[in-house]
Amino acid sequence: MREYDAIFIGAGQAGPFLAARMAAAGRRVVLIERKFLGGTCVNAGCMPTKALVASAKTAEVARRASEYGVRLDGKPTVDMVAVAARARKVTLDARNGLASWFDSLETMDVLYGHAKFVATKTVAVDGMRYTAPQIFINVGARPHIPDVPGLAEIPYLTSTSIIALEELPRHLVVLGGSYIGLEFAQMYRRFGADVTVIERGQHLASREDTDISDAIADILTGDGIQIRRGHKMTSVTRAGDEIVVQTDRGEVRGSHVLVAVGRQPNTDDLGLEFAGVRTDERGFIPVDDRLQTNVEGIWALGDCNGRGAFTHTSYNDFEIAAANLLDGDDRKVSDRILGYGLYIDPPLGRVGMTERQAREAGHRVKTSTRPMSRVGRAVEKGETQGLMKLVADADTDRVLGAAFLGVGGDEAVYGVLDAMNLDATTERLRWAVPIHPTVGELVPTLIGDMKPVD
Structure with a gap:
């Protein structure tokens, strides 16, 4: 037994x-990792996937070069081995x-191995115990x-395994029309593959308002991606060199299948029952507002606690725990205003509530939207797809949320994120003097156009 x-x-x-x-600070600590340092972000998420997105964007810019008065000799080609190598180097x-x-x-100390609880404050790794x-x-x-008949019998891809793919699929079938699946769908379409997205719901990225979801679909179909909405998978089979995905509304045939229907926490093999740590029906570890589990002295941080599924929320969990445990502060998860991005091109920057969420929460809302075709910076760059949307409380004038789907949207949304953290009203934000030409300069214009929603 070793003590820390x-x-x-x-x-x-x-x-x-x-x-x-x-x-x-001089405390004796041990970090136990079963595979790679850095977690999902470094190894199978943000860093390698955004490196791939950058390669796909470069390919698209090269194809559109003539629109900007730039002539290239011949059609640009994509070297998938080099693309994968670049993403691997970033990781x-x-x-x-x-x-x-x-x-x-x-x-x-850093140990590599599979840690399992054997008692409330004791874990075992390769036969050695630590407390x-x-x-x-x-x-x-x-x-x-998902438990789909036949899926386990085919060589499917996941968001982890597809990162290392060094060949271009002839036809990639993406199971799932949410954030991860959509990023890979557009990416591989721009690399040169045929791509079909199968989504069981009626909307892509269903967390978003319908107008944002529809605009996302328009962007992807404009890239030549086939989208099948309202299709429930019933089976997956092999037919020669093809994979056949059968749905309740027909079939889709492809050369490769990417499974992107959500994520589940890595809590099922930790021996949590020996520590008395509870999990919910999906395997997430419930925590209180300060990230402590039901067992005193045991905390759950990051994706496994179900309180956020992003690198930045995981890092904020660290900030909250560090402030409370080391700095004598009293920070809470419930104080966090959530923002996130969808990294298709152009990207979506989102913060706070959608219009639908605000109405469901009982707010009387006012909104404003503006197509990117009426944003000067987007016109100048020749990237006018998407729209900007702002949501506020009609009674208190407090900013409730924003969705900026368009060039620079993932950066421009920071103005709204900061305003919300400062509990600003739209009236205060309206009189900011933003930089021209930028996408974010349209926030005061959006505020000026806000109207109550019946």
């Missing part, structure tokens, strides 16, 4: 940073950087594989 001040299970975007802070550089940092911390008064679970999530 704190044990961290999983090396995602929350636990390691808290472990490093504790180690820098390895980040992973190695973390390893070097952790090696420099004298009171922090500490504080334990932090940061094990992340993995792609969910």
